[in-house]
Amino acid sequence: MGKTVAEKIFDSHLVDNPSGDINVIRLDAVFCHEITTPVAINDLVVRDKDRVFDASKIKVVIDHVTPAKDSKTAAQGKILREWSRRNHIQDFFDIGRNGVCHAIFPEKGFVRPGYTIIMGDSHTCTHGAFGAFAAGVGTTDLEVGILKGVCAFHYPHTIKIVLNGHMPEGVYAKDVILSVIGRLGVSGATNKVIEFTGSVVDALSMEGRMTLCNMAIEAGGTCGICYPDMTTVAYLWKFIKDEYSDKKAALEDFEKFLPDSDAKYDEVIDFDVSDLEPQVTFGYKPDNVKPVSEMKGIKIDQVYIGSCTNGRIEDLRVAAQVLKGNKISDSIRGIVSPATPEIFSRAMDEGLLKIFMDAGFCLTNPTCGACLGMSNGVLAEGEVCASTTNRNFNGRMGKGGMVHLMSPATAAASAIAGYITNSDRYKSAKRK
Amino acid sequence: MKNFSGKVLFLDRSDINTDEIIPAKYLTEITKESLKPYLLEDLKLDGFESLRDVEGKTVVITRANFGCGSSREHAPWAFEVNGINLIIGESFARIFRQNMFNCGMMAIELSVRDIDRLFKIFADRETFLEADLEKNLLVIKAEGVEEKISFSISEFDRALVEAGGWVAYADSHY
Numbered sequence: 093m094g095k096t097v098a099e100k101i102f103d104s105h106l107v108d109n110p111s112g113d114i115n116v117i118r119l120d121a122v123f124c125h126e127i128t129t130p131v132a133i134n135d136l137v138v139r140d141k142d143r144v145f146d147a148s149k150i151k152v153v154i155d156h157v158t159p160a161k162d163s164k165t166a167a168q169g170k171i172l173r174e175w176s177r178r179n180h181i182q183d184f185f186d187i188g189r190n191g192v193c194h195a196i197f198p199e200k201g202f203v204r205p206g207y208t209i210i211m212g213d214s215h216t217c218t219h220g221a222f223g224a225f226a227a228g229v230g231t232t233d234l235e236v237g238i239l240k241g242v243c244a245f246h247y248p249h250t251i252k253i254v255l256n257g258h259m260p261e262g263v264y265a266k267d268v269i270l271s272v273i274g275r276l277g278v279s280g281a282t283n284k285v286i287e288f289t290g291s292v293v294d295a296l297s298m299e300g301r302m303t304l305c306n307m308a309i310e311a312g313g314t315c316g317i318c319y320p321d322m323t324t325v326a327y328l329w330k331f332i333k334d335e336y337s338d339k340k341a342a343l344e345d346f347e348k349f350l351p352d353s354d355a356k357y358d359e360v361i362d363f364d365v366s367d368l369e370p371q372v373t374f375g376y377k378p379d380n381v382k383p384v385s386e387m388k389g390i391k392i393d394q395v396y397i398g399s400c401t402n403g404r405i406e407d408l409r410v411a412a413q414v415l416k417g418n419k420i421s422d423s424i425r426g427i428v429s430p431a432t433p434e435i436f437s438r439a440m441d442e443g444l445l446k447i448f449m450d451a452g453f454c455l456t457n458p459t460c461g462a463c464l465g466m467s468n469g470v471l472a473e474g475e476v477c478a479s480t481t482n483r484n485f486n487g488r489m490g491k492g493g494m495v496h497l498m499s500p501a502t503a504a505a506s507a508i509a510g511y512i513t514n515s516d517r518y519k520s521a522k523r524k
Numbered sequence: 525m526k527n528f529s530g531k532v533l534f535l536d537r538s539d540i541n542t543d544e545i546i547p548a549k550y551l552t553e554i555t556k557e558s559l560k561p562y563l564l565e566d567l568k569l570d571g572f573e574s575l576r577d578v579e580g581k582t583v584v585i586t587r588a589n590f591g592c593g594s595s596r597e598h599a600p601w602a603f604e605v606n607g608i609n610l611i612i613g614e615s616f617a618r619i620f621r622q623n624m625f626n627c628g629m630m631a632i633e634l635s636v637r638d639i640d641r642l643f644k645i646f647a648d649r650e651t652f653l654e655a656d657l658e659k660n661l662l663v664i665k666a667e668g669v670e671e672k673i674s675f676s677i678s679e680f681d682r683a684l685v686e687a688g689g690w691v692a693y694a695d696s697h698y
Binding site: 107108110111112114116127128130131134135139141156157162164165167168171212213214216228229230231232233235236239240242244278279282283312314376377464465466483485486487488491 | 539541543544547548549551552553554556566568588589592593594595596597600615617618619622623626627678679680683689690691694695697698
């Protein structure tokens with residue numbers, strides 16, 4: 093019987109099958125940040141097991157609150173820093189070199205097709221964009237991953253989503269994934285992997301694919317997966333060029349993780365995006381999704397552009413194109429947080445940061461900060477944020493605040509208007 | 525093994541997420557005990573007051589997709605330090621459910637019909653639940669009423685509960 097991507101990855105990483113469909117799999121990478129790792133570290137110390145299964149496979153970043161905002165966050169950073177040092181973990185990214193985990197780890201070449209990855213962070217599903225199996229886990233799974241290099245999962249079930257048609261101008265990967273979540277619902281993919289395929293995915297950059305896979309968890313999905321192709325190889329080439337004779341050879345190697353033509357899926361969903369409008373959330377669940385045109389005029393107080401969903405260079409380019417030559421509304425606080433130092437630096441070289449600043453945006457260092465209401469843009473009671481992030485839960489960006497999720501283009505246009513509205517890029521495309 | 529029997533807290537809503545169970549601003553705490561007063565602080569549920577309603581409870585009965593959202597194990601920990609080790613619902617988000625068993629706690633799924641019936645009979649009363657892991661049986665009692673419902677738990681999940689969690693299990697197996 094044919095296999096899905098996740099089934100192929102599981103079968104090539106199986107360590108144990110303790111009972112039923114439980115598969116204990118070998119891990120190729122364990123990613124760590126300062127919010128969910130310190131309790132695991134402290135527990136390992138208490139158990140007298142302060143060691144790591146393979147220092148070269150553990151990648152560490154301080155990203156959620158950086159620079160530290162108070163003594164508690166400073167202590168979390170300290171625990172992670174000292175642990176990395178005493179366990180000889182080379183890939184540790186501290187302030188000045190740190191960025192949002194799901195942006196910086198792919199950028200450093202730590203993700204490969206066919207890899208198995210866990211992290212104590214639900215948006216770990218992002219890395220499936222490279223054809224990997226990457227899943228968010230809790231601190232206990234993380235602790236065992238650090239110590240033993242294994243993790244237990246149910247053998248994966250998969251939903252295949254085929255994205256066809258032609259993406260209208262002004263419509264982006266964010267609009268597609270919001271629409272998908274609207275259709276599936278917040279538990280529509282629970283305990284399942286989502287394979288994203290079709291001509292729309294083929295045409296997306298790695299950045300766009302990461303946006304797509306990043307929000308698989310908002311439908312309950314364990315991991316979002318895109319098939320490795322020449323776009324994947326080109327992105328990874330600088331890291332793998334010594335391992336392969338040429339790009340074609342690399343692709344052939346990666347293609348062993350493509351699904352079989354007779355693979356079994358729980359469900360196959362065809363979705364033509366040709367008529368898709370830019371999307372935005374309302375309410376407190378990520379499946380509360382509507383076209384922006386139906387939400388036009390909703391007043392906002394803050395606009396946030398950044399995060400593991402939409403803080404990458406392409407996102408900043410699109411937002412800057414919309415902002416260029418414009419000022420944001422006097423009533424709006426605009427915050428932009430490039431997701432990594434490299435993205436920050438490229439945005440500076442391309443003149444994007446100047447455009448944001450001239451428009452009236454505040455520019456912050458790379459951090460998760462405001463997305464989960466920890467720092468750098470927390471909302472007050474009753475305030476509304478137009479945000480390129482991934483969750484609109486009650487209190488997510490601050491107690492009593494409301495979050496509307498949208499693409500960087502819609503966020504930038506809404507910053508200029510002072511209320512939710514479509515960007516000119518979509519409007520002008522529609523007039524054609 | 526942990527204690528799985530005692531007074532029941534009913535949370536009559538689906539899709540209760542981990543940000544509602546324990547808001548991110550408390551994730552800077554590095555001891556489990558310090559999470560205690562903040563459990564369910566941001567829960568959006570009419571008439572619910574977290575400190576008042578959580579006091580003295582040992583078991584939660586709720587609806588579908590409980591614990592969706594973030595991977596934070598602080599969510600099960602916040603229940604654990606309040607003495608709640610058993611959550612019963614129609615369904616759970618994957619990471620939350622795994623985190624519960626990884627901590628030696630239990631997330632038990634019952635049918636929509638059974639959950640409906642429990643809410644109908646018990647939600648407005650002071651209710652006690654006894655979980656019998658030998659017989660896979662839940663006994664739910666309020667004044668003058670008693671219901672018995674059997675539940676299933678996989679061999680692996682039971683092994684985690686008996687071992688006291690995944691670290692102990694993994695350490696003796698791998």
